Amino acid sequence: MSWFDIGPVEALPMRGARRVRTPKGCIAVFRTAEDEVFATAARCPHKGGPLDEGIVHGRKVTCPLHSWVFDLATGEALGEEGRVATYPARIEKGRVLIDLSQLVMRGTA
Amino acid sequence: MNTKTERLVVIGAGMASGRLLEHLTEEARGAFDITLFNAEPRGNYNRIMLSPVLSGDSTWEEIVIHDDAWYAERGITCRFGEHVIAIDRKRKVAVGQKGEVPYDRLVIATGAAPFILPIAGNDMPGVLTYRDLDDTNAMIAAAGKGGSAVVIGGGLLGLEAAAGLKARGMDVTVVHLMGHLMERQLDEAAGYLLEKDLEARGIRVLTRAATKAIIGKGHVEAVILEDGRILPADLVVMATGIRPETRLAVDAGLEVERGIVVDARMITSDPAILALGECVEFEGHLFGLVAPLYEQARVAADTLMGRESRYVVREVATRLKVTGVDLFSAGDFAEGEGREDIVYRDPGRGIYKRLVVEDDRLIGVVMYGDTADGNWFFDLIRDRTPIDEMRDNLIFGPAAAEGGAAADPLSAVAALPPEAEICGCNGVCKGKIVAAIEGGAHDLAAVRAATRASASCGSCSGLVEQLLELTLGDAFEAPAAEPICGCTDLTHEEVRRLIRATPLKSQEAVWQELGWKTRNGCHICRPAINYYLLAEWPLEYRDDPRSRFVNERRHANIQKDGTFSVVPRMWGGLTTPAELRAIADVAERYDIPAVKVTGGQRIDLLGVRAEDLPRVWADLNAAGLVSGHAYSKGLRTVKTCVGSDWCRFGTQDSTGLGVRLEKVLWGAWTPHKVKLGVSGCPRNCAEATCKDVGIVCVESGYQIGVGGAAGMEVKATELLAQVATEDEVVEIVTAFIQLYRENARYLHRPYKWLETVGLDWVKARVVDDPDERRRLVERFEISQSVYRKDPWAEQVAAHADEFAPLAEIRMEAAE
Ligand code: SRM
Ligand SMILES: Cc1cc2nc3c(=O)[nH]c(=O)nc-3n(C[C@H](O)[C@H](O)[C@H](O)COP(=O)(O)OP(=O)(O)OC[C@H]3O[C@@H](n4cnc5c(N)ncnc54)[C@H](O)[C@@H]3O)c2cc1C
Ligand code: SF4
Ligand code: FES
Numbered sequence: 001m002s003w004f005d006i007g008p009v010e011a012l013p014m015r016g017a018r019r020v021r022t023p024k025g026c027i028a029v030f031r032t033a034e035d036e037v038f039a040t041a042a043r044c045p046h047k048g049g050p051l052d053e054g055i056v057h058g059r060k061v062t063c064p065l066h067s068w069v070f071d072l073a074t075g076e077a078l079g080e081e082g083r084v085a086t087y088p089a090r091i092e093k094g095r096v097l098i099d100l101s102q103l104v105m106r107g108t109a
Numbered sequence: 110m111n112t113k114t115e116r117l118v119v120i121g122a123g124m125a126s127g128r129l130l131e132h133l134t135e136e137a138r139g140a141f142d143i144t145l146f147n148a149e150p151r152g153n154y155n156r157i158m159l160s161p162v163l164s165g166d167s168t169w170e171e172i173v174i175h176d177d178a179w180y181a182e183r184g185i186t187c188r189f190g191e192h193v194i195a196i197d198r199k200r201k202v203a204v205g206q207k208g209e210v211p212y213d214r215l216v217i218a219t220g221a222a223p224f225i226l227p228i229a230g231n232d233m234p235g236v237l238t239y240r241d242l243d244d245t246n247a248m249i250a251a252a253g254k255g256g257s258a259v260v261i262g263g264g265l266l267g268l269e270a271a272a273g274l275k276a277r278g279m280d281v282t283v284v285h286l287m288g289h290l291m292e293r294q295l296d297e298a299a300g301y302l303l304e305k306d307l308e309a310r311g312i313r314v315l316t317r318a319a320t321k322a323i324i325g326k327g328h329v330e331a332v333i334l335e336d337g338r339i340l341p342a343d344l345v346v347m348a349t350g351i352r353p354e355t356r357l358a359v360d361a362g363l364e365v366e367r368g369i370v371v372d373a374r375m376i377t378s379d380p381a382i383l384a385l386g387e388c389v390e391f392e393g394h395l396f397g398l399v400a401p402l403y404e405q406a407r408v409a410a411d412t413l414m415g416r417e418s419r420y421v422v423r424e425v426a427t428r429l430k431v432t433g434v435d436l437f438s439a440g441d442f443a444e445g446e447g448r449e450d451i452v453y454r455d456p457g458r459g460i461y462k463r464l465v466v467e468d469d470r471l472i473g474v475v476m477y478g479d480t481a482d483g484n485w486f487f488d489l490i491r492d493r494t495p496i497d498e499m500r501d502n503l504i505f506g507p508a509a510a511e512g513g514a515a516a517d518p519l520s521a522v523a524a525l526p527p528e529a530e531i532c533g534c535n536g537v538c539k540g541k542i543v544a545a546i547e548g549g550a551h552d553l554a555a556v557r558a559a560t561r562a563s564a565s566c567g568s569c570s571g572l573v574e575q576l577l578e579l580t581l582g583d584a585f586e587a588p589a590a591e592p593i594c595g596c597t598d599l600t601h602e603e604v605r606r607l608i609r610a611t612p613l614k615s616q617e618a619v620w621q622e623l624g625w626k627t628r629n630g631c632h633i634c635r636p637a638i639n640y641y642l643l644a645e646w647p648l649e650y651r652d653d654p655r656s657r658f659v660n661e662r663r664h665a666n667i668q669k670d671g672t673f674s675v676v677p678r679m680w681g682g683l684t685t686p687a688e689l690r691a692i693a694d695v696a697e698r699y700d701i702p703a704v705k706v707t708g709g710q711r712i713d714l715l716g717v718r719a720e721d722l723p724r725v726w727a728d729l730n731a732a733g734l735v736s737g738h739a740y741s742k743g744l745r746t747v748k749t750c751v752g753s754d755w756c757r758f759g760t761q762d763s764t765g766l767g768v769r770l771e772k773v774l775w776g777a778w779t780p781h782k783v784k785l786g787v788s789g790c791p792r793n794c795a796e797a798t799c800k801d802v803g804i805v806c807v808e809s810g811y812q813i814g815v816g817g818a819a820g821m822e823v824k825a826t827e828l829l830a831q832v833a834t835e836d837e838v839v840e841i842v843t844a845f846i847q848l849y850r851e852n853a854r855y856l857h858r859p860y861k862w863l864e865t866v867g868l869d870w871v872k873a874r875v876v877d878d879p880d881e882r883r884r885l886v887e888r889f890e891i892s893q894s895v896y897r898k899d900p901w902a903e904q905v906a907a908h909a910d911e912f913a914p915l916a917e918i919r920m921e922a923a924e
Binding site: 004006007011012013014015016018019020021022023026027029033034036047048049050053054055056057058059060062064065067069073100 | 288296297442447448450627628629630631632635636654655656657658659662663667669670671911914915916917918919
């Protein structure tokens with residue numbers, strides 16, 4: 001596992017997201033109304049919409065470009081063929097941590 | 110019985126050590142020679158019950174757990190009212206204020222201390238915390254003088270203090286930093302219900318309110334909030350959390366993180382010293398409720414008596430001890446993947462229940478209003494019972510294992526009081542409609558004839574039908590209406606009317622009171638509800654950017670490649686060389702790839718990177734340019750032609766009137782976008798007759814047309830009025846826009862809305878009834894007092910950093 005500390009929870013808007021840049025593409029980090037955090041690839045698999053700009057409802061996000069809806073936990077698009085990569089994320093002592101080991105592997109494989 | 114007695118010194122006579130002493134003296138009487146220190150000048154009492162003492166429901170005598178006789182019978186040496194000031198581990202002595210006591214083994218049970226906000230005035234007379242009997246007596250004494258109290262902190266302690274002070278006749282305000290009360294134990298929905306209950310009892314609740322300072326001359330007089338509000342106060346109670354009391358342990362060199370670190374036998378980093386209660390930290394956990402402390406007392410007693418025993422952290426449950434408030438929360442309802450919610454709401458009775466399920470097990474529960482099944486759920490959580498088979502009816506509790514009833518979709522309407530207004534046009538209340546139905550009006554037409562309800566704009570027809578269904582039962586068959594989305598069975602019009610009639614002033618209120626089927630809506634209903642709330646309660650409701658589509662949240666139009674376009678406002682299509690120069694400079698400075706003249710008479714900068722937006726805006730602002738709202742469901746452009754200033758045919762100053770209208774209307778949110786045009790003569794160079802509102806100037810004055818369209822449909826405007834002066838134009842147009850704002854369904858342009866209500870209905874209000882027109886303009890102005898301002902400047906000032914990535918990760922660390 002390679003957990004990265006990306007900042008305090010408060011930096012993520014409630015029912016919103018922020019973007020984290022990595023050399024292997026941007027990650028969208030979401031915070032739900034229940035203070036859960038999720039991380040997915042920021043690019044929508046449909047036509048590349050920025051998922052961090054979508055509306056977050058329950059544990060889902062709606063892409064701002066053409067309204068595909070993704071389950072944040074699994075990355076599955078609901079009612080569409082498609083899936084966005086997800087990364088483990090958690091809150092520890094008020095900080096948001098994301099685990100990017102999969103991203104690293106995917107990139108170096 | 111042991112032959113050798115061991116010298117045991119216990120620091121702190123609180124609830125945790127009290128239970129420990131009970132075990133030791135019952136199970137190993139005489140084995141220990143016990144000295145008990147307590148900083149408070151008294152022995153162990155039921156700290157939890159200070160709240161009933163504060164509210165007057167209980168007395169001090171009733172909450173004492175161990176009295177003098179109890180300690181005497183067990184031969185415990187009590188040194189109450191004496192602080193231990195040091196522990197000398199080398200010599201194995203506890204140093205009290207009045208002398209040393211040697212120990213073989215030592216127990217630290219010093220509890221926790223209130224956290225004091227580091228703000229000016231926090232030590233002023235009249236500022237109290239809430240921890241012990243002295244605090245409670247001080248509050249009772251202060252309340253005896255009446256006046257107002259401000260409680261800082263809307264957690265368990267703060268709310269119990271607030272309820273107690275209210276019960277003693279004070280005016281109480283709770284100031285809470287977070288978005289909802291008791292956020293550590295409750296989700297937003299339950300927090301909302303709690304807030305509502307407390308407000309109904311006369312306790313004022315301010316959430317998202319940060320305290321800046323406490324002021325007064327020699328005694329507290331007021332609390333100042335960060336946003337500048339000043340709350341007068343004769344008493345301030347600070348209940349902003351607790352900190353483990355670890356000072357002794359730190360000084361003695363024991364391992365301390367946030368609390369004194371103990372292992373599963375409750376032993377600290379020194380094998381001769383144990384610790385338990387709120388002062389400890391175990392596997393990263395801190396403790397703030399008694400149930401786990403009692404388990405720790407059991408383990409610590411076993412350890413001292415040489416028995417094998419291990420402490421494990423278990424879920425805890427919370428209830429609030431405020432009479433009439435029924436809430437329960439247990440387990441974990443946040444964080445983590447693969448979890449699902451089961452939600453039940455009964456708005457009519459103010460009930461909310463939410464279960465959190467993970468891997469076929471219940472892991473968390475939040476309940477409000479009806480907590481009868483709380484312990485049953487709590488057992489399921491603690492026992493990790495598989496719930497697969499009872500899942501469908503789980504939320505209805507143990508009784509309904511085989512088939513419970515679903516929430517009644519009509520209950521929101523059923524819960525309305527008789528005086529709630531159903532038909533806004535004709536001012537008909539629920540009671541009158543129900544009376545008409547009971548008097549024989551058995552369908553919509555009959556109700557209309559009898560009461561005039563739904564006879565005008567018709568947007569309350571759905572509610573009238575629900576009243577028919579409620580009153581007549583199965584005898585009435587309601588025609589199917591299209592709900593907003595899958596989150597509700599209600600239509601746009603019904604939700605809107607209920608927001609007005611109930612009244613509902615927050616999204617949480619809408620979800621709760623109208624029985625939303627999802628936790629917090631979806632991308633379809635959220636923007637609509639957000640609009641309805643801000644249009645209805647401009648001063649009370651705060652716009653929620655998280656319920657807006659990206660363009661309105663970012664105040665720019667998103668492009669297909671994720672960049673944004675920026676369109677500054679050009680009032681009435683007019684610009685100046687300085688503005689054009691500023692736009693040109695910005696385009697060069699930020700490498701903006703395209704600059705285009707729009708179909709709306711202004712200039713579009715296309716392809717701006719998100720992180721550049723705040724600087725682009727700041728530079729445009731510096732030249733006097735503000736947002737053109739090219740992205741909003743709000744006023745877009747007012748197109749004008751050159752008019753009488755220059756044109757040989759111009760009859761009036763169409764450019765000036767356009768600028769004037771734009772200055773009145775800009776910034777307002779509307780159900781869909783709104784565009785205006787003002788042409789100086791019937792040649793109509795500004796294409797005014799296909800706009801939402803189009804004014805055509807003529808020799809004798811102004812023709813005001815409404816309901817034009819030139820998008821996916823093309824339609825000419827219809828004449829609303831012809832007037833003689835610019836002032837009348839401005840008043841009628843403003844009233845028309847406000848009527849549209851208050852009545853149209855979200856995402857209906859004015860022409861769509863006019864198809865449902867009819868031009869005559871609009872004329873009757875906006876043209877023929879001067880009083881109603883004035884009232885509409887007044888309401889518009891109230892709303893504009895909040896929204897007529899440049900959102901770009903605001904974003905630059907307050908949120909600029911949110912446009913850049915939160916973090917930049919370089920991979921080397923991981924590879
Ligand atoms: C920039 C502009 C085209 C241009 O280069 O001229 C434009 C661009 C867009 N229009 Fe438009 N419209 C523009 C003038 C118009 C006009 C002409 C006018 O305003 O005189 C119309 C016809 C009149 C009308 O409003 O109906 C127009 C009818 C639409 C419609 C159809 C609306 C309808 O009710 O049928 C949409 C779709 C919508 O709003 O749902 C739309 C939506 C859009 C969006 C916002 C599409 C989107 O959601 O991303 C485009 C954004 C591009 C961008 O990123 O900036 N645009 N659009 C014009 C901006 C005017 C301005 O200064 O604000
Ligand atoms: C108003 C109120 C309401 C509450 N309601 C609930 C509830 O509903 N449910 C629930 O589960 N919990 C509730 N709690 C929390 C509960 O009371 C505590 O979790 C519990 O009392 C902690 O026990 P403890 O023994 O660790 O500490 P305490 O009971 O605080 O005892 C510690 C004692 O150590 C003494 N001490 C500290 N330092 C020294 C020193 N250096 N020398 C000598 N003595 C020292 C202190 O004076 C204190 O008397 C409530 C608390 C309060 C204040
Ligand atoms: S007509 Fe309007 S919405 Fe369509 S491509 Fe052109 S700018 Fe975009
Ligand atoms: S790009 Fe996300 S839905 Fe089309």
